Amino acid sequence: MLPNPQEPALRTDLVCYHCGESCRETTLFIEEKAFCCDGCRLVYEILNENNLCSYYALNPSSGNSPDKAHYKGKFAYANQEDVRAKLLHFTNGQQAHVTFFVPGIHCSSCIWLLENLQRIEPGVLSSSVNFPKREVTVIFNESETRLSSIAERMTMIGYEPHISLSDIEDSKTSTVDRSQWYKIGIAGFCFGNIMMMSFPEYFSIGEIAGQADLQRTFTWLNFGLSLPVLLYSSRDFFISALGAIRSRHLNIDLPIAAAILMTFLRSVYEVFSATGPGYFDSMSGIVFFMLIGRSFQNRTYETLSFDRDYKSYFPVAVTVISELGEEQIPVTNLRKGMRMLIRNQEIVPADAILLRGDAQIDYSFVTGESDPVSRQKGELVYAGGRQAGSSIEMEIVKPVKQSYLTQLWNSPAFRKDTSELEQASMENKINQYFTLGVFLVALASAGFWLWAGDTHRMMNAVTTILIVACPCILLLASTFTNGNVLRILGSNGFYLKNAFVIEKMAKADTIVFDKTGTITLSRDTQVHFDGRMLTEDEITAVYSVALQSTHPLSASIAASYQGKERKSVSEYFEFPGQGIQGNVDGKFIQLGSADFISQTYSPEGLNKTRIYVKIDGEQCGYYSLQHQLRDELPALLSHLRGKYNLFLLSGDTDADRQQLSAWFEPDHMLFQQKPEDKLNFIRQLQHNGHKVLMLGDGLNDAGALQQSDAGIAVSDNLNNFSPACDAILDGKLLPRLNTLLDYCRSGKRVIAVSFAISLLYNAVGLWFAVRGELQPVIAAILMPITSISIVSFATLTSTLIARRKGL
Amino acid sequence: MSALFLLLFISICIALVFLIAFLWSVKKGQYDDDYTPSVRMLFDDTKQEPQPENTSPTILPKH
Numbered sequence: 001m002l003p004n005p006q007e008p009a010l011r012t013d014l015v016c017y018h019c020g021e022s023c024r025e026t027t028l029f030i031e032e033k034a035f036c037c038d039g040c041r042l043v044y045e046i047l048n049e050n051n052l053c054s055y056y057a058l059n060p061s062s063g064n065s066p067d068k069a070h071y072k073g074k075f076a077y078a079n080q081e082d083v084r085a086k087l088l089h090f091t092n093g094q095q096a097h098v099t100f101f102v103p104g105i106h107c108s109s110c111i112w113l114l115e116n117l118q119r120i121e122p123g124v125l126s127s128s129v130n131f132p133k134r135e136v137t138v139i140f141n142e143s144e145t146r147l148s149s150i151a152e153r154m155t156m157i158g159y160e161p162h163i164s165l166s167d168i169e170d171s172k173t174s175t176v177d178r179s180q181w182y183k184i185g186i187a188g189f190c191f192g193n194i195m196m197m198s199f200p201e202y203f204s205i206g207e208i209a210g211q212a213d214l215q216r217t218f219t220w221l222n223f224g225l226s227l228p229v230l231l232y233s234s235r236d237f238f239i240s241a242l243g244a245i246r247s248r249h250l251n252i253d254l255p256i257a258a259a260i261l262m263t264f265l266r267s268v269y270e271v272f273s274a275t276g277p278g279y280f281d282s283m284s285g286i287v288f289f290m291l292i293g294r295s296f297q298n299r300t301y302e303t304l305s306f307d308r309d310y311k312s313y314f315p316v317a318v319t320v321i322s323e324l325g326e327e328q329i330p331v332t333n334l335r336k337g338m339r340m341l342i343r344n345q346e347i348v349p350a351d352a353i354l355l356r357g358d359a360q361i362d363y364s365f366v367t368g369e370s371d372p373v374s375r376q377k378g379e380l381v382y383a384g385g386r387q388a389g390s391s392i393e394m395e396i397v398k399p400v401k402q403s404y405l406t407q408l409w410n411s412p413a414f415r416k417d418t419s420e421l422e423q424a425s426m427e428n429k430i431n432q433y434f435t436l437g438v439f440l441v442a443l444a445s446a447g448f449w450l451w452a453g454d455t456h457r458m459m460n461a462v463t464t465i466l467i468v469a470c471p472c473i474l475l476l477a478s479t480f481t482n483g484n485v486l487r488i489l490g491s492n493g494f495y496l497k498n499a500f501v502i503e504k505m506a507k508a509d510t511i512v513f514d515k516t517g518t519i520t521l522s523r524d525t526q527v528h529f530d531g532r533m534l535t536e537d538e539i540t541a542v543y544s545v546a547l548q549s550t551h552p553l554s555a556s557i558a559a560s561y562q563g564k565e566r567k568s569v570s571e572y573f574e575f576p577g578q579g580i581q582g583n584v585d586g587k588f589i590q591l592g593s594a595d596f597i598s599q600t601y602s603p604e605g606l607n608k609t610r611i612y613v614k615i616d617g618e619q620c621g622y623y624s625l626q627h628q629l630r631d632e633l634p635a636l637l638s639h640l641r642g643k644y645n646l647f648l649l650s651g652d653t654d655a656d657r658q659q660l661s662a663w664f665e666p667d668h669m670l671f672q673q674k675p676e677d678k679l680n681f682i683r684q685l686q687h688n689g690h691k692v693l694m695l696g697d698g699l700n701d702a703g704a705l706q707q708s709d710a711g712i713a714v715s716d717n718l719n720n721f722s723p724a725c726d727a728i729l730d731g732k733l734l735p736r737l738n739t740l741l742d743y744c745r746s747g748k749r750v751i752a753v754s755f756a757i758s759l760l761y762n763a764v765g766l767w768f769a770v771r772g773e774l775q776p777v778i779a780a781i782l783m784p785i786t787s788i789s790i791v792s793f794a795t796l797t798s799t800l801i802a803r804r805k806g807l
Numbered sequence: 808m809s810a811l812f813l814l815l816f817i818s819i820c821i822a823l824v825f826l827i828a829f830l831w832s833v834k835k836g837q838y839d840d841d842y843t844p845s846v847r848m849l850f851d852d853t854k855q856e857p858q859p860e861n862t863s864p865t866i867l868p869k870h
Contacts, residue, residue, distance in 0.1 A: 054851070108846045115847070131843040181833040189826040193819065214811065221815075 018044050020061030039066040043157050050119050058109040064158030069345045077317035077328040078147040086168045099137045100161035121145060121153045165331055166311035184291045187233035190225040191284040197222055198281045202777045219277050226280040234260050234287045252428055255435045255471045266463040279467055282783045286472045289787045293479035297499055306497040306725055314349050331400055343391045344550055350383050350396045351403045357392030360551055361385035364516050365698040367651045372552045388552045426503055427478045431471055438469040445770045457772035464774040468765035473786050477754030481794040485747040488802045493730030494740055501726045504710035506744040508693035510685055515650035517697035518714045520627035527560035531621010538615055540565045541584035548572050549580050553611055557623055590614040627656060632735035637663035639738045649678045651700050679703035699723050739805055746801045754794045761786040
């Protein structure tokens with residue numbers, strides 16, 4: 001079938017059949033189906049040829065437009081022996097298994113297409129998608145196809161696998177940890193059966209029937225069933241408690257482990273001395289409920305990673321030029337003196353000197369500078385920047401491990417000690433008082449019964465107090481509330497690393513913002529034109545010329561005129577680092593720096609980037625770029641202003657100072673901050689007693705995010721790289737930060753109320769225990785009632801509050 | 808009463824079968840991904856019949 005690409009159409013309401021974008025610049029047609037670009041058309045052709053068009057039936061126009069910067073051989077490195085060995089998780093020489101991370105997976109069509117990969121790529125035996133993890137596991141025949149061709153085929157249909165340095169360098173934990181499920185299953189099984197066999201005891205059936213053997217059998221069976229709970233299911237509590245003892249601090253698991261052990265020992269004593277049936281049911285029940293609570297709270301976001309470092313930002317391989325020609329070399333093997341070729345949109349992986357080409361390095365992610373930095377031949381380019389524009393050649397001066405960025409990242413100041421976090425949490429503090437209180441009550445009642453001369457009752461009272469006053473209910477309340485808050489925030493697009501972050505955010509009194517990428521959008525620049533009015537024809541001409549260049553500044557100008565008419569450009573020429581020129585319909589257009597145009601305008605306000613325009617030798621004016629605030633952000637900032645101390649830390653120049661002064665005090669705005677400066681500033685604030693919430697987006701904020709009490713990474717594409725942090729916030733949700741913080745505080749209040757209720761329950765239990773009268777029946781009734789009522793209270797209230805806040 | 812012991816033994820055995828079935832399903836990875844299978848089961852079975860050259864797919868683009 002032949003495609004019949006047509007001339008640019010004027011119909012602007014056309015939507016691409018493949019990706020759903022409106023067709024603006026060019027529209028291509030195949031059988032009345034419109035496509036916005038060659039890439040999309042190509043995907044359609046591939047799918048159509050392979051009879052895979054049900055893809056469009058499942059979800060119309062939901063495809064991904066394939067990466068335009070892709071070039072053949074991009075994945076060639078995947079075939080190199082050492083890289084291949086790391087990527088494959090199974091091979092027998094014939095069949096091999098590989099799992100790719102594909103951020104582009106977003107709907108059921110994606111699942112369907114990727115699971116039909118064998119119909120497009122011969123040699124693929126089968127493939128299966130794990131949607132929550134955005135992963136595709138491909139099983140293929142190594143003699144028929146290779147890793148690189150599978151990856152390239154996936155890229156061609158719009159699903160580029162993301163392979164980063166961390167996949168290659170770090171040891172892969174390919175085995176999934178399923179022990180949590182085993183533990184819950186076994187605990188549940190034992191708990192259920194023990195309950196069942198305890199029923200005769202609760203209702204004294206054994207005694208009535210006069211069957212002492214039967215009763216003894218049940219008790220011994222209970223003992224047997226409790227062993228796996230103690231030895232396997234509750235292992236984590238004991239391991240964590242032992243760790244706490246070793247490092248000499250109280251943690252949450254310590255009292256739980258003590259309670260489990262105490263209940264078990266007391267029960268074993270009763271069984272062996274034939275004095276009673278023991279509390280095996282309570283013990284296994286507590287373990288079972290606690291495990292469920294934990295798994296609910298710890299439901300991690302599988303696609304997100306909160307501990308990424310520069311390794312997952314860096315590419316796996318770059319193209320190196322040697323006498324033998326171009327070759328892809330893994331980044332780890334790069335050595336000083338090698339010449340590498342960096343293409344458009346690729347990241348410079350090592351500090352290097354520019355040899356050839358027009359370097360326009362976008363450091364916005366690394367330093368926070370919003371405008372691309374221009375580098376001349378012979379100048380040093382630091383690792384981490386992204387080239388925007390044409391390909392460049394550079395010579396490496398430092399290997400990856402010694403580059404500035406890597407050094408910065410590995411400095412100990414950029415790491416966070418998490419045990420401190422846990423220590424300071426509210427649950428832990430209350431828990432400590434609670435444990436202390438319980439011990440006092442136990443001691444007091446022991447003293448009382450000793451004074452009364454009843455040692456049997458004393459033993460009875462002390463052990464049952466410790467059993468019934470187990471802090472588990474307190475913990476169930478907090479784990480379920482936190483779990484629910486995390487889930488609700490997550491469903492809105494705010495992903496927290498763990499439950500401690502909720503509290504940190506609830507307590508914050510100071511909010512520090514990063515500028516580029518956080519409160520301004522680095523991609524969305526507003527283009528202003530100063531000068532004489534341009535006619536429609538002139539605009540068309542300028543637009544057509546600007547479209548020719550991949551330079552980010554031309555791209556911004558072109559983007560501002562998107563949808564305008566476009567004409568062909570002749571005699572186009574690009575002067576690297578200076579400007580561009582071209583002929584459109586007899587008009588000679590020049591765009592570029594003041595030098596290039598030999599502009600006579602006085603260059604006031606140097607920190608604003610300007611692109612001057614000359615048409616047929618006449619100086620018409622200049623374009624200036626201003627970074628746009630996120631939508632609705634002014635409203636948010638005005639809201640927060642009254643409640644929090646607001647600060648702004650930017651790695652950029654102070655060009656936007658004026659724009660932002662409405663919300664930030666003049667001395668609360670700091671510009672041209674290096675990553676270390678940001679970190680130190682946060683530390684200074686904390687030193688003055690502030691609880692700091694930091695919002696940032698780039699690697700340059702990584703240190704500050706780690707240092708702050710709660711570091712939130714703002715990300716517009718959640719599957720993209722984001723720096724190590726405590727929480728990841730979808731950029732669209734930033735305007736609602738106020739509500740989110742409010743909700744965290746409500747979550748804390750729900751926990752406090754649940755604590756009060758569970759203390760009440762504890763008091764009832766203690767009433768029986770202190771008197772040495774706690775029967776297993778009462779324990780057995782109290783335990784599930786309290787657990788279930790607390791859990792439902794915590795979950796329901798936190799859900800209700802969320803609904804009222806519109807989350 | 809020995810019937811009761813026998814029943815006890817049988818009931819625990821049956822419960823054990825279910826426990827083992829659960830553990831086995833976990834081990835087979837059924838709990839690794841709780842979303843994709845629910846989507847996958849809705850896909851039609853693909854028919855591999857060769858289509859004539861000229862028939863275009865009968866799906867209409869929607870906006």
